[in-house]
Amino acid sequence: MKKIKIEIEPIGKRIYIDKPTNGMKAISDAGIEMKSVCGGRGTCGKCRITVLNGQKCPVSKQEKDILSRDEIKHGVRLACQQVFKKNISIYIPSSSLSEEQKLQVTGKETKIRVDPVCRKYFIKLKRATLEDMESDFSRIKNALRGEHGIDIDLIDYKVLTCMPQVTRDNSWEITVTVRGSEIILVEGKDKTKESYGIAVDLGTTKIAIFLVDLITGSTVDKKGVMNPQISFGEDVMSRINFAMQGRENAEKIQKVVTDKINESIKEITKRNNLEPQQVVEMTLVGNTAMHHLFLGLPVRQLGLAPFISLTDVAINIKARELGIKISPGAYVYLLPPIAGYVGSDHLAMVLASNIAEGKGNYLGIDIGTNTEIVLKTKKGMRSVSTASGPAFEGAHIRHGMRAASGAIERVIIDSDSCIPKVQTINDKKPVGICGSGILDSIAELLKAGIIDERGKFRPDSNCIYKDSQGIFQYMLNPNFYKNSSSKDNKGSNISINQKDIVEIQLAKSAIRTGIEVLLENAGIEFGEIDKVIIAGAFGSYIDPKNVINIGMFPNVSLKKISQVGNAAGVGAKMVLVSGRQREIAEKIAVKIKYLELTVFPSFSDHFAKSTLFPETREII
């Protein structure tokens, strides 16, 4: 019997079902947990999906009640109301996923061959006697060659100091961990089934730590913590300035982060009944400033034009040299930075998204305070970094906030009544608005004709309101418009004002300019791009349609867009479990050419043009 294929984006999962199945159930069977408050009765509207292509999906009565006409027109349905009968490709927006599922999708995993740089071998040695006085090291070396065909010529000096005790305490039955031609760990008895690594995505704001099984390649556990360097400055530049003010500062800013990583490793290993000493390898990715500060490298040249990275090669360094407390002989592997403002996290993203190897033209983008964009064409890979600012993280926005409980994350505006439908994180009372909510708001304001393509509130709109300082604003409070006659400010006073819109204009313009310069440099049109990959936490939560609607990207089929989540973290894990992936990544690093945007003559033209929004009729 022919199976029915279900493709689920942006997670990139493909499942097969035997018989027609309820959409909600099929998705749940695929291991993806969606929101459902009403229990599949079609009344809560939490399980929105977008049908990208495949079978026809008739609209149920419940769907007609819950969804807007516009949504229905664009293929939005409720998963619980649909039955998958034929091959279908669907898109599940982040807002439909359970909080737990959201965490789990922070990184679209690519299947790779597990091929770790550290391998374990169990050997039984002959006990030393007066007739057989071979040195311990030589005994191990010969056993590895004889029993496993492995040639080694080095043993870590710290491991050498522990080896004789381990050997003798365990009746000369030991497990040796080999990295390259070096022994980096000696354990008693057979430990070949237990091998662990740590992958770290060191972000300016957050640190993501993954505990990985190096035998199976699977992620055992993960943990996200705030980067404690925040106390020395929220953004990269203020931390660079702090570190530049003397050796003591540089040491302090390095130490807080290694301390935090050590603490996290201790915690994540402990809750999995492991010891940090069982971790035999660590990988780390991050932007170039985070990379340099982690290594204790000077950052002065990163803070001043021409913003130079000190190195562009991968670094293998003993964890103990950096104060990282894992196995005493273990190494930390750092992917190479691409340039001063394009870090190894970008490289990890390119690796994890298969941009370098894929066929056709790829655009990869990781939206943040600095947005790194890579364009891959026949001519090769070019990357830029663009100062998009912190608006998408909620900063510089009057009611902006980080994506946390109570943040408005999704907005739909009814153009007739002005009334917004808002969804908050964890369905809590609204306390502010996060990046995806801001993006939705702007797109909806444009679509409803409340603002024009220059970003100005249309003075004739009856949806806007002047605040006490005479600045126009739109209220993200349904009650406000329901009682529009009184215009009283019941409920939340969260709003989008003219200044907020300007911030978003600047941010999206910076990104669009980066894209335009890349396209110009490569000599292709946006329409020739085969795949757009949006990476990063923010990128996973946004509605890609609205990214297009505010003109951050030119218009592109949603099918071409893939939201891959924390691809940098995935890349860090890939190079943790595979030596082959390190080779691939290092080769990619050489191939990516960094373009400095500001030296392009067309830069300011593009920027000016990009501040404009699309006209209302262009909104999809």
Add this chain to the structure above:
Amino acid sequence: MKKIKIEIEPIGKRIYIDKPTNGMKAISDAGIEMKSVCGGRGTCGKCRITVLNGQKCPVSKQEKDILSRDEIKHGVRLACQQVFKKNISIYIPSSSLSEEQKLQVTGKETKIRVDPVCRKYFIKLKRATLEDMESDFSRIKNALRGEHGIDIDLIDYKVLTCMPQVTRDNSWEITVTVRGSEIILVEGKDKTKESYGIAVDLGTTKIAIFLVDLITGSTVDKKGVMNPQISFGEDVMSRINFAMQGRENAEKIQKVVTDKINESIKEITKRNNLEPQQVVEMTLVGNTAMHHLFLGLPVRQLGLAPFISLTDVAINIKARELGIKISPGAYVYLLPPIAGYVGSDHLAMVLASNIAEGKGNYLGIDIGTNTEIVLKTKKGMRSVSTASGPAFEGAHIRHGMRAASGAIERVIIDSDSCIPKVQTINDKKPVGICGSGILDSIAELLKAGIIDERGKFRPDSNCIYKDSQGIFQYMLNPNFYKNSSSKDNKGSNISINQKDIVEIQLAKSAIRTGIEVLLENAGIEFGEIDKVIIAGAFGSYIDPKNVINIGMFPNVSLKKISQVGNAAGVGAKMVLVSGRQREIAEKIAVKIKYLELTVFPSFSDHFAKSTLFPETREII
């Protein structure tokens, strides 16, 4: 005109003179400084030499007065009384050398090609600009490839932290030190003419430190200091016991020695107007216990049978990991130990003495508390270690002392009058007797028939005397015998007693046993040995004739004996200035087979036999 060839042993120097020249002058012209109190008048007798072969050397009147008939018979002459007219080969005993010269001969240098593992390259870099944002490291890498054809792929992490400042402070004109494919130092301006290394011979008692010019290969300066570990035990075993008693002890015994090495490096660099940070490489040799303690390796297994070394390969380790304060990116290279009781100092001696490469059968011996002996035959190289004890260092000898001012270092006994002629170090009043003096005494006592071949004082000898405890002794005080009627104890009461003789018997027997087992194992006779190499400080000061006379060696032509001084230190210097020599040494290490003496069935037979001295008529 044909030149006259003068061969000078044991220094191994060969010079050519144009015309007949006074012996003293010829030796002085060869750069060797001899003792001379009388200014060449032939009255002080300090410039004794032994003519090994070559021209006939008539005896002058002065020589007849100064030298004993026996000395004259054995070719001893005064250099100042001889004229070198034809090719001649002479032997200069250590006692005839000036104190300064003695220090200088502590190591017969072998000419090798200078081929250091660290090389310096001067490069001028293009300044980074917004149009040229290459990373510092990549910039250096490309310049090295472009200007010098050198490919590197690594930069030491600590060097990376200093590089940007150095580069920018010196207008991008820098000198890069490369080791293998790693940059280990970046300095401003052209420093290619200045490159220094440190070689260390880490002895149980003494540490010899050499500052070496890595461009020319020459020794700039050297320094000898006591090993401060002595405060934790005089001998290796007591230090092993100390270190075994807990981690704190192990750390303490390691730290005192690294501190002392650091202090010495600081001193030796300072007095040559250098900084320790200019030292780019260090090599170290030592016995296996010193090697392990220096590295902080456990030593328990070295202290208990079967006395296993933890490693038998060379170690390259960052100096900073060991707390050695030289250039931050520098390495310490340690030659491999051969076995638990045959250390890397032995390997260094084998390397420096050219034993492995030389033609014929070689016996190499380094006399100490443990005496390591290597025998090279067609069958390969075999080494043993034999517990000869500290008697040759003056310990366990009633009036024994180390070789220091006032120690009796040379003894001749007139068999008729019993009167000894003694020579002390620095011609000071005698305060004790050092190894070479003890050796001389025993040999002379045998020759004079005062002791028999079992080592017993002949009760009928009128040269012996019972002390207050009734133990026979021979007084090393000429006045004692001159006033023999009174037998009063004027002047020094330094003597050799029966117990001292037993100590020497045990010591020399241990060594002789080692030699016999080696010969037996190789299936050759002592007579088939082509060259006997005596290494080590003690070995340089002894009279090789007397080594034979007490039966430590079988009888052998003096011509076959070569005293090479601190060959271990020379070996350490050779591997410091040459990567090729490291390869050679590491290959030798694999080839040397260690034999455990005690498991040889013939061991105890040999030992018992070897305690006997040669009969008087066999004395040469």
